[in-house]
Amino acid sequence: MNYKPNLLFALLLSVTAPTLLTAQTDLPTQLQKGYAKMANSDNMQYALIGFTVQDASGQTIYSNMGNTGLAPASCQKIVTAAAAFDQLGSNFRYSTNVSLSGTANGNIWKGDLLVQGSGDPTLASWRYKSVPDTAFFFQTLQALQQKGIQRISGHIIGSNMQFSTQPIPGGWIYDDIGNYYGAGSWALNYHENQFDASFSASGNVGDRLPLKRTTPASGYDEIDSYVTLGQPGTGDNSIIYASPYSPKAYISGTLGKTNQTFTISGAISDGETALLQALADYLQRNGIQIDGDVRPARLYAAKQWKIPAATQSLTSFQSLGLDSIAYWFLQKSINLYGEALLKTLAVNAGKPGDTDSGAEWIRNFWAGKGIDRNALRVKDGSGLSPQNRVTANSLVAVLQYAKKQPWFAAYYEGFPLIHNIKMKSGTIGGAKGYTGYISDKNGKEYCFALLVNNYSGNANTVVQQMWQLLDVITQYK
Template identity: 30%
Template sequence: MPELQTAEYSFYVYDATTGQVVAQSPQKSLTPASVLKVVTTATAMRLLGPDFRFKTRFGYIGKIDHKTGTLKGDLIIRGGADPAFYSEYFKTHYLGVFEQWAYQLKQLGIKQVDGDVIGDASALDDTAIPGGWIWEDMGNYYGAGIYGLTFADNMYRIHFQSPAEAGEPTRVKYVQPETPGFSLDNRVVSSNKNSDQSYVYGAPYAQHQMITGEIPKGRNDFVVKGAMPNPPLEAADSLRKVVNKLGIEITGQAKAVFTGEDGEFRQMAVEKSPKLKDIIDTTNHESVNLFAEHLLREIGRKVSGKPTLDEGLKDLKSYWQDRGVYLQGFYQTDGSGLSRSNAVCTRTLVEVMLNMYRTPGDDQIFFNSLPLAGKEGTLKYFFQGTPLEGTLRAKTGSMERVRSFAGEFTNRNGHQLFFAVIVNNFSGSSYEMGKQLEPWLLTFY
């Protein structure tokens, strides 16, 4: 293939039925992109368990004056590092939670809160962005930061109106949700291209962001997704609005804290996340970076009692090292694969999957989380009309000059095959390279 003339690539194919390596290249340590989620989600499934749930707590600090119906203190959302809290992927799960909490205040006879609504994000440290994430990514929805109180996928939407002619300035109609103190510098112009070519630039906690690039011309409501700069603050403000709407006056404002709040916390409610197996299913089907990063930190909490990036990375590697998985050239710097500093050999990916396959109970749950070829998620448009459609399951990976697959399928002889392939620094688009890899994988069917 001419696209591979200056590229680096690695592959590994293993027949679990015969116990033999079917094909392998020299094992090079390459940038994996999102196939790294195979390692992160498999580790989380093992260490946390498929039925594990995160918990978000609601309560207050202060005292209630029952005579006047006044809470003299603050309302608290105490985050439990739940990646799915109010996520669009789990809308029905969290439907009406804030309304329920507000109604509980009403039932206690509270008519006024002399204090603030606080989003407590102290369940994680304030290092929201892993090392290695580039400036071009971190302001966009797929590069959203990781917080002890994550809210609504840590994402906001910019609604644009673009003129009929290309090359003209666009107008921001509104931003949703509205965040206190947030401002956006719009430098986006209209384009003849029929796709989003814009990028949001912004850092965690910075309430001023900039967006540049192009969007299609002649659109009345074109939506671009950005990363919330302060999700704990947004969660607190959203609850404040709901409580106000119920007729309870709040004299203070929405705030975010990252080191815990002072005073005795009086818990009123606990909201549990969906089960971990469902979060992992979404993580792998939709390749959600935010979810994978939360899982990595929870691994650190489970093993070492320290929910940090560094502890999660250390405990993950130690887990697979203890199980004899090939870890030469394994350099992991985040949980999602968004960092270009990640590097892994394809043999490592295959051996992690083999370990899951050989453990009763884990295999079906885990492999069902991988998209089905030609049918689901990031693999929906691959292998259509081939014998592997509806048979092959795999995690995909894609970024500029990176394309990867890791998964399994049953071949025509009934043998269970596990495979991984990574290509770096090829010419052409990532999608085109993925299509070029289809016939190669079909040779093993």
């Protein structure tokens, strides 16, 4: 069949035009389509979805409900980490100072050993290859040995109250605070204030599982197990119920049958006392006799006793730098680190070392950077509190601010690589979020925040929907 040239051109244009138009559709339009697809899904019928994308210049490429306050979960950690880098500096280190009160009598120290903490959340942590979890204990032992001390006639005392005696934020829920991710933060912390509880996950489904052991010591006088054996492959569906300073904890739920040891992790009841006791045990195992007991600083405050004055400095233990702490804070989403940093920021600003002072300070700090206080209603430093309300726009503003700072490389390094995107995730009941740095196929960089609250159904489905929306950016060319 023969066609005239102009007719042939018209036919070709009619065939190829839709493809050309699709290829040329701009990113904002594609994001709007992706957002609408997600928002119109059955599991999003009653959900709120805050989504903001800005390019490197700060121009908003797309925003929907960007100014709606939503529960950010652990996405809030990027706010705390950035403030810490800015105010404390990448090289900031916590100091734990050990001193003596009393006098020497030969190889006997007639007095007390004083341990003054500054809130180091990494003290006696197993997480750092370059610093063994016994490093603080060993350094203290060496300092005593160098002075020829073989016996301490008095007590091991926590000697300051830099942080409040209330170790957890008021907005945390009972289902969380007995578990490892709900551990409190003290001026002295031990093993990330976490213990492991082990069970033998064998037998018949429905059988009660007795607790085999806890490592290290939990601090509870009694732990009752109501855990039963679940179906194979169902994993950990247990909850540890306890609270700080409580003498008793109990565990309920199920652990999937494995015919092996099943280990779950809980929150130590009193991090300060645990640290002091671990130090006393270590010293005695290594030849230093301790005649007295361990006494946390809060005991002196409660009884209105006067803490003995130091007469001699012994040693000062330094943590790794903030860049190392912030890396694990963001990579592994360690709530303890966020709470310690929040209180540290308050103390650094001359405020009381408690959660409320830290939260108030951080809102004021970011207000000074142009983020409205009402867009950043933080109740803790980690995002675990369901009372937090943060907007997608405010998270993006934090990301944009960080990019311009000399500490940005260390900050960026901490962001996990999820779905091939450098972003921090957040999850609490009914809330899921991602925020971070993303690039399109041309290498153009963007900052984004995507928060979903009150979705229905399975969280894994929501994750796939969120990734699909973010893929609009990664696949754009």
